[in-house]
Amino acid sequence: MYVCSKFNLMGTNQLYKGSLSTIILKLLGEKGRMYGYQITQEVKAISAGEYMITEGALYPMLHKLEAQGMLTVEIEMTGNRMRKYYSITKNGKKEVVDRMTEMESFIRNMQSLLNPKIDLA
Amino acid sequence: MRNTQLTLEQIELIYDFCYNHDVLEYEIQTELVDHLATAVEKQMSEKPELAFKEALIDAFYLDFGIDGFKEIVKSKRQSFRKQYDQLFLQFLGSFFQLPRIVLTLALILTLYIALHYLDQRRIILIISASILVVFYLLFGMLDFLTNRFKIKLKNNEKSFLIVGYFNRLKSLVNSSGGVLYFVMIFFFKPFRSPQTAGIDLLGSTLIVLLFISYYALMFYMPKLVKQHFNDQFPQFVKS
Numbered sequence: 001m002y003v004c005s006k007f008n009l010m011g012t013n014q015l016y017k018g019s020l021s022t023i024i025l026k027l028l029g030e031k032g033r034m035y036g037y038q039i040t041q042e043v044k045a046i047s048a049g050e051y052m053i054t055e056g057a058l059y060p061m062l063h064k065l066e067a068q069g070m071l072t073v074e075i076e077m078t079g080n081r082m083r084k085y086y087s088i089t090k091n092g093k094k095e096v097v098d099r100m101t102e103m104e105s106f107i108r109n110m111q112s113l114l115n116p117k118i119d120l121a
Numbered sequence: 122m123r124n125t126q127l128t129l130e131q132i133e134l135i136y137d138f139c140y141n142h143d144v145l146e147y148e149i150q151t152e153l154v155d156h157l158a159t160a161v162e163k164q165m166s167e168k169p170e171l172a173f174k175e176a177l178i179d180a181f182y183l184d185f186g187i188d189g190f191k192e193i194v195k196s197k198r199q200s201f202r203k204q205y206d207q208l209f210l211q212f213l214g215s216f217f218q219l220p221r222i223v224l225t226l227a228l229i230l231t232l233y234i235a236l237h238y239l240d241q242r243r244i245i246l247i248i249s250a251s252i253l254v255v256f257y258l259l260f261g262m263l264d265f266l267t268n269r270f271k272i273k274l275k276n277n278e279k280s281f282l283i284v285g286y287f288n289r290l291k292s293l294v295n296s297s298g299g300v301l302y303f304v305m306i307f308f309f310k311p312f313r314s315p316q317t318a319g320i321d322l323l324g325s326t327l328i329v330l331l332f333i334s335y336y337a338l339m340f341y342m343p344k345l346v347k348q349h350f351n352d353q354f355p356q357f358v359k360s
Contacts, residue, residue: 036152037159040184055156055184060196067200067207075151075353080129084152 020061022103025070025088025096033074033087036062062086070095125165127158131173135161138177144190146282147354149197153190160184201282202289208345212337225329232325237318269343270294272350273359281357283350287343294338301331 027042028034034042040058065071070092074085088096127135135157139150160180165171171179181189217225263269270291272283304327351358 035155037156054186056186056188056192059152059193060200063193063197063200067204069207073353078155079126081127081132081155081158082151083155 019103020057021065021070022096022099024058024061024065025092026100028071028086028088029093029096033085035083035085039086065092125162127162127173131161132158134173135177138181139190142181142189144194145280146194146198146285147279147357148201148282149190149194153193156184157181198282198285202286205286205342205346209337209342212341212345213334216333216337225333228329229322229325232328233322236325237321263339269339272347274357275359276357279357281350281354283346286346290338290342290346294335297331297335297338301328301335304328304331 023043024039027039027046031042036055036059039062040055062071066073066086068091070089071086072089074087075082076085077083132154135154136150138157139153144150144153157177157180160183161173161176164176164179165173168176185193270287272281272287274281304324307324
């Protein structure tokens with residue numbers, strides 16, 4: 001519902017939805033501190049419109065990661081308003097390494113399951 | 122080029138807009154206001170003919186859709202509570218480190234010896250219950266005098282998540298005090314029979330652990346929550 005993709009009908013939606021927290025953690029790990037609007041824009045830019053994180057999915061996930069201690073926040077004045085910046089914590093960095101390893105091994109396993117190499121020898 | 126930075130009045134209008142869309146707490150409003158303001162500024166710089174109010178409505182429907190802020194508000198309220206519950210558990214985890222573990226075990230052992238071996242159970246009951254009542258009254262007085270579950274705000278017009286959390290904390294303190302009292306009465310029952318070592322050990326452990334939790338809820342958590350609030354919104358705290 002919240003993660004729109006051009007592959008919606010194929011069910012790819014669920015795959016992206018499940019990876020949302022990893023995407024956010026990875027992004028913050030690479031870019032340093034960011035605010036909500038900026039995260040949405042960055043995800044849109046790196047995915048080149050392939051899929052899009054909507055605000056209705058993004059903010060609940062940011063709040064969840066904050067509650068889990070993966071992210072930390074700072075609030076600062078920007079122009080005439082306050083802005084909330086998210087940064088990744090030590091626990092968050094560890095989590096992103098674990099998740100990336102997990103994801104890589106999942107992809108490897110799926111590839112070998114779906115494209116088995118037939119040994120003719 | 123047109124200056125699209127929103128004025129203070131326009132920012133206040135976005136706060137009102139969020140409030141009118143059921144975002145009542147300032148902590149949640151702040152983030153959504155910044156999001157909408159950034160989106161409005163972007164739209165107004167791309168389409169200079171666009172009026173502020175039109176740009177605001179466009180940004181709202183474009184980014185938040187027909188469901189609006191509903192899910193965001195719900196999730197923030199839940200995660201706010203979870204965050205502090207987790208900090209409470211972390212405190213308990215960090216509390217049980219070497220010197221304190223020994224002290225806790227010594228307390229459990231002393232209480233167990235008193236429960237299991239001393240004959241004067243009635244005296245133990247009276248002394249322990251009195252100590253507890255004194256503590257309970259002292260804690261109650263301390264709360265009344267120091268307002269530890271209340272944050273002094275400069276502006277009472279705004280509503281904060283932290284106020285709701287303090288109410289929850291206060292009711293937890295009251296109920297854990299009551300639970301502690303009944304556990305003590307139950308395990309200190311003078312004529313309870315049979316007097317098994319297992320039940321006495323369980324009673325001693327429960328009483329000591331409940332007392333530590335009570336201490337954490339009463340002293341540690343209010344200080345921590347207030348500190349977080351001061352760090353994030355110092356402009357609202359009355360000095």
